[in-house]
Amino acid sequence: MAETPSPHAASDCCHDEERRDFLALTAGAMAGVGACCAAYPLIQSMNPAADVLALASTEVDLSQVKEGQSLTVVWRGKPVFIRRRTQAEINEARTAPMSDLKDPQKDEDRVKQSAFGGKDMPEWLVMVGVCTHLGCVPLGQKPTDPHGEFDGWFCPCHGSQYDSSGRIRKGPAPKNLEVPPYQFTDANHIKIG
Amino acid sequence: MSHGSPSSFKNPVINWIDTRLPIFTMLQKEYGTFPTPKNFNYLWSFGGIAMVMLTTMILTGIFLAMYYTPSTGHAFDSVERIMRDVNYGWLIRYIHMNGASLFFIAVYVHIFRGVYYGSYKAPRELLWILGVVILLLMMATAFMGYVLPWGQMSFWGATVITNLFSAIPVVGDKIVTWLWGGFSVDNPTLNRFFALHYLLPFVIFAVVFLHVAALHVSGSNNPTGIEPQTDKDTVPFHPYYTAKDCFALVLFLIFYALIVFYAPNALGDPDNYIPANPMVTPAHIVPEWYFLPFYAILRSFVWDIHIPFTSVVLISSKLGGVLLMFGSIVMLLLLPWLDRSKVRSAVFRPIYKKVFWLFVLDCLILGYIGGKPPEAPYVMIGQFATAFYFAFFLILSPLLPKYEKILPLPKSISEAVLKKS
Ligand code: FES
Numbered sequence: 131m132a133e134t135p136s137p138h139a140a141s142d143c144c145h146d147e148e149r150r151d152f153l154a155l156t157a158g159a160m161a162g163v164g165a166c167c168a169a170y171p172l173i174q175s176m177n178p179a180a181d182v183l184a185l186a187s188t189e190v191d192l193s194q195v196k197e198g199q200s201l202t203v204v205w206r207g208k209p210v211f212i213r214r215r216t217q218a219e220i221n222e223a224r225t226a227p228m229s230d231l232k233d234p235q236k237d238e239d240r241v242k243q244s245a246f247g248g249k250d251m252p253e254w255l256v257m258v259g260v261c262t263h264l265g266c267v268p269l270g271q272k273p274t275d276p277h278g279e280f281d282g283w284f285c286p287c288h289g290s291q292y293d294s295s296g297r298i299r300k301g302p303a304p305k306n307l308e309v310p311p312y313q314f315t316d317a318n319h320i321k322i323g
Numbered sequence: 324m325s326h327g328s329p330s331s332f333k334n335p336v337i338n339w340i341d342t343r344l345p346i347f348t349m350l351q352k353e354y355g356t357f358p359t360p361k362n363f364n365y366l367w368s369f370g371g372i373a374m375v376m377l378t379t380m381i382l383t384g385i386f387l388a389m390y391y392t393p394s395t396g397h398a399f400d401s402v403e404r405i406m407r408d409v410n411y412g413w414l415i416r417y418i419h420m421n422g423a424s425l426f427f428i429a430v431y432v433h434i435f436r437g438v439y440y441g442s443y444k445a446p447r448e449l450l451w452i453l454g455v456v457i458l459l460l461m462m463a464t465a466f467m468g469y470v471l472p473w474g475q476m477s478f479w480g481a482t483v484i485t486n487l488f489s490a491i492p493v494v495g496d497k498i499v500t501w502l503w504g505g506f507s508v509d510n511p512t513l514n515r516f517f518a519l520h521y522l523l524p525f526v527i528f529a530v531v532f533l534h535v536a537a538l539h540v541s542g543s544n545n546p547t548g549i550e551p552q553t554d555k556d557t558v559p560f561h562p563y564y565t566a567k568d569c570f571a572l573v574l575f576l577i578f579y580a581l582i583v584f585y586a587p588n589a590l591g592d593p594d595n596y597i598p599a600n601p602m603v604t605p606a607h608i609v610p611e612w613y614f615l616p617f618y619a620i621l622r623s624f625v626w627d628i629h630i631p632f633t634s635v636v637l638i639s640s641k642l643g644g645v646l647l648m649f650g651s652i653v654m655l656l657l658l659p660w661l662d663r664s665k666v667r668s669a670v671f672r673p674i675y676k677k678v679f680w681l682f683v684l685d686c687l688i689l690g691y692i693g694g695k696p697p698e699a700p701y702v703m704i705g706q707f708a709t710a711f712y713f714a715f716f717l718i719l720s721p722l723l724p725k726y727e728k729i730l731p732l733p734k735s736i737s738e739a740v741l742k743k744s
Contacts (some may be wrong), residue, residue, distance in 0.1 A: 139357055161709075175504075176515065177504065178506065179511065182505045182506075182511065186506075191713060202602065206505070207506055207601060210604050240388065260507075261332060263486075264483040264641070265489075266479065266482070266604040267484060267601075267604040287604065288622065289697055289698070301399055302625055302640045304639040304640070304641050305634070
């Protein structure tokens, strides 16, 4: 091509070159879009599958749990801590000064207010029992477990301490223990998820 | 490679193949007559040893995969079946399990060798970077392999490490769910880890190929750090270094065999012989020994950094730890540009030589701290050791050359060798 003599050789070449650059660019861009489209279903396949999502709720019977006792149930493969708190624990959680909290949140916002039949349920604390640091299960469900300095839960992995409302008070964890979505289906049953 | 010219191997079959596909000419050139500095010490054998370890891992791994079941209900039992019922299953598994440790030993020696003799400096920067990529791939592979037996440490190690990604702002939790394929480490996680654990060694193999290809462009560094100038400075790779490397390899394999046969579980955690239980965290989660220094760096960051004069957390201690840990590898990647010294080898750098050994000691301290619970005084020691780790790369490497008096360099490799003898 370059050898073909042409009266407009100079202008032709440059004009052509620009066109070629443009073609290469658009072709490249199209190939990129195509590659992304092809990758999308592959990447998306690694997200939770339909059957995993279907297992996402659990019913719990609370009638056997007495004041000061705890229950651990499994929800989405994770432990959920259910604790029927004593009045002393509730008072302790409610009088803690907000300025002491790393992730400030009122105890009232962590339990069900006006749940079943418009009643408050401050004694029932329901939380995902997974440390917000790196995912260990904190100790404190059994009476013989260490409860940390704040009458709550203690994570043995890196020493995070949670208070009687499950809020982070000390240690490397950044957030309070997560409260999962749940409802009272009647006075003695909850549905998590 | 001679283009078009007939190959001259005695064996007619080899000749026939070589004229059509000159692999034998290539092998001859790259591993036979390849000119190699004549002053290697035994530290230069660890690259080849690492290669043998990679091959061993792939070979034993393929056979283990024939008997292993990647499912949360069966994984632990299938591993125990390999140990008790499969013919020589115990041997293959112990070779594979301890092979990971030995592979890391070889690679760590190989890396420290490079740091000591300045093997990362121009023109070998890309060669070095490919090496760091291999290290990263090895870490990912080893981590996923450790999850497969589905013991307590498998499960909780996987939980803690995958949770590191939740430190990423905004999308962190989404990424973790995506990695798990669920809402906790569970069957989908185990399945994909098995698939990737099988895949990644072959990726490593490919990167090793590039690593070696790059090495054969620049040629090897050597203990003097001076490039070979004449034929007097080099010897053909075969038989000189094939023989030397074989001897080193045999010693290494004896050490390996001692561990496999006499202390196969010494390097592992006994908790991993308890089946995984998502409801109970072991009292003390520790990664395998080869990750301990990085684990110590991760845990040394215990502060929240706030935007000044507000209570808004800019970098939480969790994110900070993760950044530091990945930063420790990034330091290795940047080392060719951080070190400003014109002289490669520590042999001629009296201060750097001392600093290097302090750095080695520092890595050992980090490893020790990584295995200890996060309590006083370990946390503090870990923080100082982390600070020194980064100071080595960010302060000492760039600044030392300004103040250091370099010892007189020999004119050539052969001069250096002759002077010694
Ligand atoms: S996982 Fe709980 S403190 Fe780190």
